[in-house]
Amino acid sequence: MNADDRSRRALSLFDELVDLDADLRAARLSRLREEDTALYAEIVALLEADSREGLLEKTVLSLLAAPEPSGEIPSRIGPWRITGVAGRGGMGAVYFGERDDGQFQQRAAIKLIRVGMDTPELRARFLRERQILAALEHPHIATLLDGGVTDTGAPYFAMQRVEGAPIDDWCDAKHATVRERVALFLQVCAAVQHAHQNLIVHRDLKPSNILVDAEGQAKLLDFGIARLLEAGPEMTYERPHTPEYAAPEQIAGGAITTATDVYGLGVVLYQLICGRPPREADEPLPRAVAQAPAETVRARGVASTKQLLREVRGDLSAIAHKCLQKEPARRYASVGALAQDLRAWLERRPVAARRQTRGYVVTRFIARNRFAVAAAAAVLVAIAGGVTGVLWQAEKARAAAAEAQAQLDYLRGLLEVLAPSTAEARELDRSRLIAEAARRARAELTGRPASLAGVELALAQVAHAVGDYRQAEQLADSAHALRISVYGASSLEVAETAVVAAQTKIRISPPRFEEAARLLDGAIAILRHRAPGSAELAGALQTRSTVEGEQNRLAEQEVFIREAAAICEGPACREAPCERVWRELGAIASQKRQPHEAIAHYTRAWEARKKRLGAQHASTLDLASMLAWAKAEAGDLDGGLALAEDVYRAYQDIYTQPNEKTLRGQLRLFRLARRAGQRERAMALIDDYLQHARRVFGEQHPDTVLGYSDRGSLLYNLGRFEEAAAEFARASSAYAAMDNGINAALTRSFQGEALREAGRPAEALPLQIEAVATLRRLYPDGEHVMLGRALSSLGVTESALRDHARALEHHAEAMAMQRRLHAPGLSHAANAQAFYGKALFDLGRRREGEAELRAAVEALAPLRDDVPNQYWEPVALLTLVACANGAPDCESLKALSRQAEGVALAATTQRRLREALGEE
The missing domain is CATH 1.10.510.10 (Transferase(Phosphotransferase) domain 1)
Incomplete structure (x- = not known):
């Protein structure tokens, strides 16, 4: 055995012997001494060196004094075939390598260290340390795959290759x-x-x-x-x-x-x-x-x-x-x-x-809202007892801007308690607390308009969160005026207060949309100039979009929200305003009957908010409620209803009194319960909703009026047509007073439907004609899904009055419009086609009518469980027409119609099925 072979054999045996206990090691060494004294001597030297100095106890100077590595790239290092150079440095070089020794296939980064390994002591210490480093198994540590010494005495490490x-x-x-x-x-x-x-x-x-x-x-x-x-x-x-x-x-x-x-x-x-x-x-x-x-x-x-x-x-x-x-x-x-x-x-x-001062600890507790009850009670005691030290203890902030900011941050954290968002929060008379806090601020911050504006702005946001929109508006307007006087009309601070003031004006009853739009346009101009691409600009654009959406100006709404969405694809995407942008995109998609797109937007917003606030935060639950509706729209009614129920229960854990969030969640749950055929539950939910909405929102607020319209829809489905007409009339008048022309026209059309089904088609006709004319004027390009629906409904009324020619004209227009707006197989287009077929039949074009009805029913068949009313009503019409035409499958169609027994259907659909079966 030559010297090189002996050294390699010694290193291999060293790995085996170094971890043995003393007796076993001594026995092995004794046998080895008898077999090969030279090999024995080299191993003993390695083992002795292992107990002394470490490899890397040489000084940096000695390392740098080692010969420069050759510029040549080695073809192999140990079992590793070198494939490239990762980098070089004073300590050596790092290579890319692949193991191809027939045992493993691995890729590694191999560090070849510039240290002369020419003594047994250094070799032994290196190998010992290699073993221990190899034991470092952790998901965030690059694994040591191998290590050794080259033929020239240089140590190397082969590490897991990380692509990153x-x-x-x-x-x-x-x-x-x-x-x-x-x-x-x-x-x-x-x-x-x-x-x-x-x-x-x-x-x-x-x-x-x-x-x-x-x-x-x-x-x-x-x-x-x-x-x-x-x-x-x-x-x-x-x-x-x-x-x-x-x-x-x-x-x-x-x-x-x-x-x-x-x-x-x-x-x-x-x-x-x-x-x-x-x-x-x-x-x-x-x-x-x-x-x-x-x-x-x-x-x-x-x-x-x-x-x-x-x-x-x-x-x-x-x-x-x-x-x-x-x-x-x-x-x-x-x-x-x-x-x-x-x-x-x-x-x-x-x-x-x-430093764990009492004030610091309390501030942190408040910021994370874990001790909301205690903090809120402390504020209440302080206000009731005249103690000035809780909200305004930081009077020291008079001289130092940094401390003034700290005071404001503390105040904001404390005020979060007043707008509960988790189950730990307790209901208090927050409006009174906010009013008292505002009074003290004005008294104690006299001469400090900047600080007062910050406090009033924070209070306005809390008042808004608890549903006291009137007080929120007053505080926001005051903060806005103060900031204009302090910072100037084109400052970022003024843009901030303008957005908050606008948000309050959207929510008060009746809403002040023109004032909100003016404030937001000013804020957007400032932000475009001074903070382009910022989350603040995205938030202002989203609020501006909401102003247009509340007035059904859909084209204008999309202009603003698309600009906001583009900002939210950049660095601003992690900020809270972008969650609102994605929520608004979801709402627009839902309104357009694009449920899968709505789900994508709502899910993005929901996941971001969960990450920021937690799954059980009220704002996160609000998005979950919207997602539930979108799921139902996409065909997952059970999943949507279950999610909505979870949200409703979670809201009840958080709040003891209804507010904006709880009521909106309740309204979505009502709609899903109605859709699932849970009519008694739905009626209880909508009656309770309206009782509290009048108090929280006001009689003429859009959210309250929406409740009237939804209650009318439920009554219509139950066959209580006179009551439904009254609810729709109430909603239409309220929308007209708000200058919300589209919703006023839609609810007027619904009122006409209810009157027709109540046996009063002559009274219904002028209402529906007026509604269609208004919608033609207000909808962009004179087209919309809901205008198509209104045209179909008008055609049904005209048929009831035996004006079949006019009915056919309106049904044809509705079908063409729905086909332009949707694929022919979707429910609105196919449903319009069914009524068009019935109009053809009524006009004497019986076979053409039957063909159109058969095509419509075939298109609607895949949606049978998703939109049962829109499926079974055309089935009833087809059965009636086909049997009247003497079709050979008349009995088969009647058998199909009987399958609707037990399905939760609207009263009008049930009546048409009875007519088709000759039961009425």
Whole structure:
């Protein structure tokens, strides 16, 4: 055996012997000494070296003094075939390689270290450390696949090859928000904590050693220069590190401990937030953020430095500062403690890095709304007893703008308690509390208009949330006027108050749409100029879209919402206003009878809000309620109804009194119950809804009037036509008073239908003619699904009055319109075709009429369970016409009509089925 073969054999045996207990090892060595004394001597030298110095206890100077590696690319390193160069550095080179030794097929990144492995001591220590590093199994650590020594004595590590980008580049490319960056950074903390638990410290933590893959999973690399934390003397030599990320003790050649990695993690966190490492260990994070270039700020998903500073100041800054303390003992005691603080920050709980004053702890509790009852009670006691210290304790803020901001932030957090959004919140007389808070603000903030405006704006938003729209409007208008006087009419601050003031004017009864539009147009102009592409602009556009939608100006509504949607495909997509944009897109799709598109928009909004607020937050439930309706529209009635029931129960857990959110959820549940044939339940729900809507919204509010129309529809389905006509008449008059021409015309058409079915077609006709004329005028291009429906209904009334020619004309127009707006097989088009066929029959074109009816029924067959009324009514008409024509399948059609027994159908459909079967 030559020297090279003996060395390779010695290294192999070393791996077997090093972990044996002393007696077994001695027995093996005794046998080996008898077999091959030279091999025995080399192994003994390796084992003795294993108990002494570590491989990486050589100084950086000695490493750099090693010969420069050749520029040639090796063809193989150990069992690895080299396929390319990943990079080179002072410590050596990293290659891409593939294992093709016949045992495995693997791809790896192979680090070849520039250290001469020419002594048994260094070889042994390297192999020992390789074994322990290989035991680091963690989802966020790149696995050590192999390690060894080349024929020239250079050590190498073969690591799992990670396809990804450095964590800072990945986050910037994704425009990740600060919260998303922190959540991702926690994966890195988990990896480092796992290494520490295995007595390994990384020592060179930096963004380039943390790659993030396409699935957003972080992988920590380069444990090849890690150091074992063993018992024995502390290491006091220079070691490999990157100066910008190195802890002070590393630079000074001091002891390396887990605190060294805590410092490195702090630097990485600092860079993730502000775009660069700290220039000095004690450089405050907010200062670095304030100096950050605009592109760095935008890459964090916000439109302005001010927004980024708002997130960073306070707790997060304190966490970074604690990591970066010069003295290791003043840093976090462990990476686990750092991770615990970061999770607390994400959940808005107190963090250990901050001094735990009573005021600080209370503020954090309020911010996360976990102790809503206690906080709300404290406010009530303070107001009742004249204690000024709860809401306005921060009088110290007079001299310092930063403290004034902190006071306002505290106030906003506290006021969230007054608008309960989780089951922990307790119902209070919030309107009185808000009014008293506003009075105190005006008294105690005299001479400080900017602060007063901020407080009034916050109070306006809470008043809006609890349904006190009149008080919300007064507070928002006051805040708006104050901000104009302080900041000027074209300021961002004025744009903010304008949007809130407009939102209140949409909700008051009767709504002030013109005033809302004027305020929003001004805000949008400011934001387009001063904050283009921002979430604030998207929110203003969405609210402007709502103003148009409430007035059924659908073309104008889409112009605004599409512009907002385009903004929400950029960095603004993670902000709350975009959730409202996607919700509005869902509502528009639903109105257009595009349920699958509606589901996509609602789901996107719902998932984003769940992530931001939690699944049981009232605002998240509101979106779930909309999603439930869309599911039913798409054919999943059971799934939609179950989801709506869950939302309704959750609302009852949160609120003890009805408000805007609970009532809208209740109205959607009513509609689904009506659709599912649960008529008694539906009637109870709509009666209860209207009782509370009159109090919450007001008699003439659109949401109240919508209840009248919905109650009319239920009464119509139940065959209570006179009562239905009265409800539709009430709704139509109210809509007309609001200048909502489209809804006034639609409910007038419904009133005509009810009168016709009540046996009063002559009274119905003028109402329906007027309604159709109005809809032709108001709908863009004179076309809409609901105009088509009104034309069909008018045709039925004309047939009842024996004006078959006019009826055929209107049915033909309705069918053509619905076909242009929808595919022929969809329910509206096919239903129009069925009535067109009946009109042909009535006019004496009996066979043509029968053919049209057969085509309509065939088109509607796949929708039989989804839209039962729209299926069974054409079946009844076909049965009647075919049997009158003497069709051979008359009895088969009658048998089909009898299958409708037991199906929850409208009274009109049931009557036509009885007529078809000769039972009436």
